[in-house]
Amino acid sequence: MESTSPRSIKVNAIGLAQADYKGLPSTLCQGCGHNSIANQIVQIAYELSLRPHEVLKLSGIGCSSKSPAYFLGQSFGFNTLHGRMPSLATGALIANHHLRGIGVSGDGDTASIGLGQFKHMVRRNVRMVYIVENNGVYGLTKGQFSATADEGQVLKYAGTNEFPPIDICMEAILAGCGFVARSFSGDAGQVRELLKAALSHRGTAVIDIISPCVAFNNEDTSTKSYGYGKEHENPLHGIGYVPKEAEIEIEPYDPGEMRVVEMHDGSLIQLRKLESDYDPTDRLGAMHRLQWAQEKQEFITGLIYYDDSRPNLAETFRLGGASLSTLADEQIRPAQSVLDGLMNSLM
Amino acid sequence: MRIGLDPSAGPEVNEVNEAGLIVNDFAIVAATANGTGSQTANLAILRALFKLGIPVNGKNIFPSNIQGLPTWYHIRLSRDGFTARRHTAEILVAFNQATILQDIQTLPPGGVCLYNGDWRSIPQREDVTYYAVPVNEFVRETGMKGKLKDYISNMVYVGALAWLLDIPLERLDEALNFQFKGKRKTVEANMAVVRAAYDWSATNLKRRHLHRVAPMDATAGMIMMTGNEAAALGAVFGGVTFAAWYPITPSTSLIDALNSYLEQLRGVKDTGEATYAVIQAEDELAAIGMVIGAGFAGARAMTATSGPGISLMAEYAGLGYFAEVPAVIWDIQRVGPSTGLPTRTSQGDVTFVYYLGHGDTKNVILLPSSLQECFDFGYQAFDLADLLQTPVYVLSDLDLGMNNWMSEPFVYPPQPMKRGKVLTAADVAEQGFARYKDIDGDGIPYRTLPGNDHPRAAYFARGTGHNDNAVYSERPEDWESNMLRLARKFDTARDLVPGPVIDEVEGAAIGLIAYGTTRPAIEEARGRLSAAGVPTGFMRLRALPINNEVEAFIARHERIYVIEMNRDGQVATILQSELPGLSTRLTSLTHFDGMPLTARWIFESVMTCETAQPASRQDQPSQAADRAKDVNGHSFALNAIMLDEY
Numbered sequence: 004m005e006s007t008s009p010r011s012i013k014v015n016a017i018g019l020a021q022a023d024y025k026g027l028p029s030t031l032c033q034g035c036g037h038n039s040i041a042n043q044i045v046q047i048a049y050e051l052s053l054r055p056h057e058v059l060k061l062s063g064i065g066c067s068s069k070s071p072a073y074f075l076g077q078s079f080g081f082n083t084l085h086g087r088m089p090s091l092a093t094g095a096l097i098a099n100h101h102l103r104g105i106g107v108s109g110d111g112d113t114a115s116i117g118l119g120q121f122k123h124m125v126r127r128n129v130r131m132v133y134i135v136e137n138n139g140v141y142g143l144t145k146g147q148f149s150a151t152a153d154e155g156q157v158l159k160y161a162g163t164n165e166f167p168p169i170d171i172c173m174e175a176i177l178a179g180c181g182f183v184a185r186s187f188s189g190d191a192g193q194v195r196e197l198l199k200a201a202l203s204h205r206g207t208a209v210i211d212i213i214s215p216c217v218a219f220n221n222e223d224t225s226t227k228s229y230g231y232g233k234e235h236e237n238p239l240h241g242i243g244y245v246p247k248e249a250e251i252e253i254e255p256y257d258p259g260e261m262r263v264v265e266m267h268d269g270s271l272i273q274l275r276k277l278e279s280d281y282d283p284t285d286r287l288g289a290m291h292r293l294q295w296a297q298e299k300q301e302f303i304t305g306l307i308y309y310d311d312s313r314p315n316l317a318e319t320f321r322l323g324g325a326s327l328s329t330l331a332d333e334q335i336r337p338a339q340s341v342l343d344g345l346m347n348s349l350m
Numbered sequence: 351m352r353i354g355l356d357p358s359a360g361p362e363v364n365e366v367n368e369a370g371l372i373v374n375d376f377a378i379v380a381a382t383a384n385g386t387g388s389q390t391a392n393l394a395i396l397r398a399l400f401k402l403g404i405p406v407n408g409k410n411i412f413p414s415n416i417q418g419l420p421t422w423y424h425i426r427l428s429r430d431g432f433t434a435r436r437h438t439a440e441i442l443v444a445f446n447q448a449t450i451l452q453d454i455q456t457l458p459p460g461g462v463c464l465y466n467g468d469w470r471s472i473p474q475r476e477d478v479t480y481y482a483v484p485v486n487e488f489v490r491e492t493g494m495k496g497k498l499k500d501y502i503s504n505m506v507y508v509g510a511l512a513w514l515l516d517i518p519l520e521r522l523d524e525a526l527n528f529q530f531k532g533k534r535k536t537v538e539a540n541m542a543v544v545r546a547a548y549d550w551s552a553t554n555l556k557r558r559h560l561h562r563v564a565p566m567d568a569t570a571g572m573i574m575m576t577g578n579e580a581a582a583l584g585a586v587f588g589g590v591t592f593a594a595w596y597p598i599t600p601s602t603s604l605i606d607a608l609n610s611y612l613e614q615l616r617g618v619k620d621t622g623e624a625t626y627a628v629i630q631a632e633d634e635l636a637a638i639g640m641v642i643g644a645g646f647a648g649a650r651a652m653t654a655t656s657g658p659g660i661s662l663m664a665e666y667a668g669l670g671y672f673a674e675v676p677a678v679i680w681d682i683q684r685v686g687p688s689t690g691l692p693t694r695t696s697q698g699d700v701t702f703v704y705y706l707g708h709g710d711t712k713n714v715i716l717l718p719s720s721l722q723e724c725f726d727f728g729y730q731a732f733d734l735a736d737l738l739q740t741p742v743y744v745l746s747d748l749d750l751g752m753n754n755w756m757s758e759p760f761v762y763p764p765q766p767m768k769r770g771k772v773l774t775a776a777d778v779a780e781q782g783f784a785r786y787k788d789i790d791g792d793g794i795p796y797r798t799l800p801g802n803d804h805p806r807a808a809y810f811a812r813g814t815g816h817n818d819n820a821v822y823s824e825r826p827e828d829w830e831s832n833m834l835r836l837a838r839k840f841d842t843a844r845d846l847v848p849g850p851v852i853d854e855v856e857g858a859a860i861g862l863i864a865y866g867t868t869r870p871a872i873e874e875a876r877g878r879l880s881a882a883g884v885p886t887g888f889m890r891l892r893a894l895p896i897n898n899e900v901e902a903f904i905a906r907h908e909r910i911y912v913i914e915m916n917r918d919g920q921v922a923t924i925l926q927s928e929l930p931g932l933s934t935r936l937t938s939l940t941h942f943d944g945m946p947l948t949a950r951w952i953f954e955s956v957m958t959c960e961t962a963q964p965a966s967r968q969d970q971p972s973q974a975a976d977r978a979k980d981v982n983g984h985s986f987a988l989n990a991i992m993l994d995e996y
Binding site for chain 1: 583649665759766
């Protein structure tokens with residue numbers, strides 16, 4: 004790929020500057036958590052030297068779903084329907100399984116209108132990063148509760164929320180997801196490391212990012228606010244991503260201090276032990292930890308569950324070197340003799 | 351109850367030959383219980399007759415049920431080659447005790463009833479010839495038990511019928527061999543029962559009826575299959591690479607066939623790499639979403655569904671129209687609204703699909719009427735979707751899709767695939783790229799596919815307002831010019847889609863317009879109308895939108911009858927709205943009871959309307975047009991009453 008940047012500007016391994024990964028200026032509110040996430044995507048895409056044309060950006064409808072316009076302006080994208088991005092992503096990423104999908108959804112888009120498609124995409128294990136920018140509230144329609152809002156929460160517009168929240172991470176694990184993470188848009192470093200690891204994942208990687216809505220849900224009492232997040236974020240571990248290409252010798256480490264998870268593509272996830280040794284490969288443990296956190300309104304972040312044993316959908320379909328969209332005509336239209344033979348058998 | 355057979359309609363006229371026999375010109379109906387394996391027996395008879403060289407068509411009139419409810423299988427033999435449904439069947443295979451009372455009442459005078467002799471009593475009619483076969487005796491002899499017993503008892507009527515009608519056993523063997531894909535052991539087991547029943551009948555039944563079959567050579571070189579199978583095969587030869595679907599009668603068998611043909615003809619071979627993916631989605635919302643996604647990414651993507659599924663697809667259909675994504679959607683129509691009659695046939699989705707999507711949408715629709723057209727449109731729909739960058743709908747129906755029809759062998763696609771205006775990276779470098787710009791004046795823009803590595807090739811597809819460069823825009827002039835371009839594109843489609851098939855008769859004041867599976871009944875009815883002094887021109891629409899030929903055909907006729915299988919005359923409504931100057935010439939004839947159309951219904955409906963016309967039919971055209979305007983309202987009303995009484 005040719006670089007559009009002058010020599011004086013710092014470029015990555017494929018000759019692109021960070022600016023080449025930018026999108027259009029954001030039209031979201033000043034201070035919106037979603038803008039921070041878009042910026043982290045720009046940065047990691049630059050750091051990982053992603054080829055823009057190999058990325059497909061996807062979104063549903065809502066504030067979150069506008070944001071793919073604000074990063075990777077040289078990548079193809081599709082702003083789809085409310086709650087229906089997973090199906091379009093499935094089709095596009097099977098038609099061209101070499102594309103790396105980055106989906107951005109919201110809590111309404113995923114946990115309310117789109118819960119069905121979300122779970123079915125996860126169980127099919129479509130290879131993509133699926134980010135939920137979770138703020139517990141509908142922004143564009145001015146402040147209704149979403150399905151991830153806390154039970155008993157009070158909002159000026161919407162009144163009291165009478166119903167228990169849907170936990171996106173738990174839903175993902177139940178549906179068979181092999182990469183389930185939670186983060187906080189105010190914790191940019193963790194968001195970046197999780198995004199990088201998610202891009203290396205074999206199948207669907209779900210990252211539920213609490214991303215405060217400064218307009219409708221940012222009172223300190225709200226668990227989806229900046230104030231609450233900064234005060235209460237409880238990382239399960241310090242997380243670092245080491246790409247396969249880096250060929251970095253990992254410093255010797257004490258297994259009591261650090262866990263290293265090797266990913267399907269050979270990349271490594273380093274999990275530095277914090278107060279307790281959390282094991283993200285224990286499915287039941289992960290569910291237990293999430294339920295405990297929900298009950299105690301505890302804001303845990305980090306890689307909650309990891310398992311790369313299930314094949315992704317393209318592998319299940321035995322898709323090969325050429326994508327379905329680039330097969331030559333003679334590979335997809337059988338010869339005249341084939342039709343004639345079949346016709347004879349029907350006489 | 352008026353399912354399948356229509357006693358009030360009276361018998362059809364059968365020609366009796368010199369020997370006093372009715373040969374190759376009658377219909378058989380087998381009344382059985384659903385899920386007992388009777389389909390194997392019925393298809394064996396159908397294919398045996400086909401192998402005998404006799405034009406045939408089979409129609410399964412079945413319930414929405416897995417097991418137990420009544421089902422009727424109609425086989426029409428027509429030495430004249432007619433394949434439309436008939437109102438009555440002269441030969442009844444009464445193998446369902448639950449419906450026997452009704453079934454026998456539907457027989458015309460001189461009809462034949464073949465029934466299970468184990469039943470104690472059945473309703474007697476003096477003008478019907480009865481033959482009883484002791485089914486239990488045959489079943490006992492085979493030693494079969496349980497479900498197999500049902501299968502075997504169906505083979506008993508096959509054998510008895512073969513004797514009664516002169517169907518050679520060798521042809522039945524061939525037919526069963528086809529159905530069991532050459533598994534001789536299974537064929538032999540079935541043939542043993544068929545033979546036993548045949549021999550018993552030959553010894554014990556004295557033939558007192560007139561109906562016989564005799565070999566012809568009218569089907570040599572022809573094939574027989576279902577429309578859904580033909581459609582799937584067409585898709586395979588259209589280079590389908592992606593399909594997503596959700597099970598719904600009567601479209602499911604299309605995807606079943608697609609899976610089977612893909613595996614057979616495009617399966618993973620030496621490379622070990624697949625050339626297609628078929629996903630059973632969680633619902634139709636997802637099925638169409640996947641198809642739009644795959645189409646956007648450059649696959650030849652399709653789905654198959656029926657009316658209720660189309661409802662769920664509406665939102666993505668609108669997005670596909672507006673974001674301009676190729677996709678192929680087969681709608682195998684059944685009776686609605688709502689769940690309606692899910693196992694009966696209809697042409698009730700035309701206006702729904704034509705305008706599917708909110709805001710201003712108009713969609714391209716193909717209207718197959720035969721196996722050959724199912725196959726042709728199976729691949730042409732992909733070409734059109736790629737050329738026009740829009741979802742293309744193919745409206746088949748249950749009758750065409752699920753029943754077995756005869757056809758000439760399919761013609762291999764004569765031209766290479768048409769992939770439309772797709773720019774490579776080199777193209778973008780040379781000519782630049784603006785996704786929604788109308789460069790050629792035909793309303794069709796250029797597109798790039800994800801993976802194109804030119805830095806200017808990418809764009810952000812969306813359902814929101816956008817300018818020529820696919821950038822979000824709320825500017826009124828951007829919105830308006832884009833919508834006008836889409837209208838221009840639709841006009842381009844008029845001459846890209848298959849045009850109408852016109853069969854004009856010199857001097858005919860009357861024209862018939864129809865589409866889809868009303869074709870066989872109309873072709874038959876035109877002969878009868880002509881014989882009754884009412885010659886008709888016939889224009890069969892093969893697609894929407896219409897082109898100038900449609901207007902010209904209407905203009906050449908004083909009165910046009912638009913014949914279709916829905917209540918409100920959906921295509922008539924479209925024609926009236928798009929050709930307002932000619933709308934007074936159009937009279938809508940609609941048939942919507944869920945049963946395939948018959949020649950007789952058309953004949954009587956047209957004759958009723960024609961009789962209501964003033965006598966001076968030979969007026970000057972201008973006067974005729976005025977008069978049609980006056981009379982039309984009356985003929986509509988009159989027609990509605992006639993239909994109710996029918």
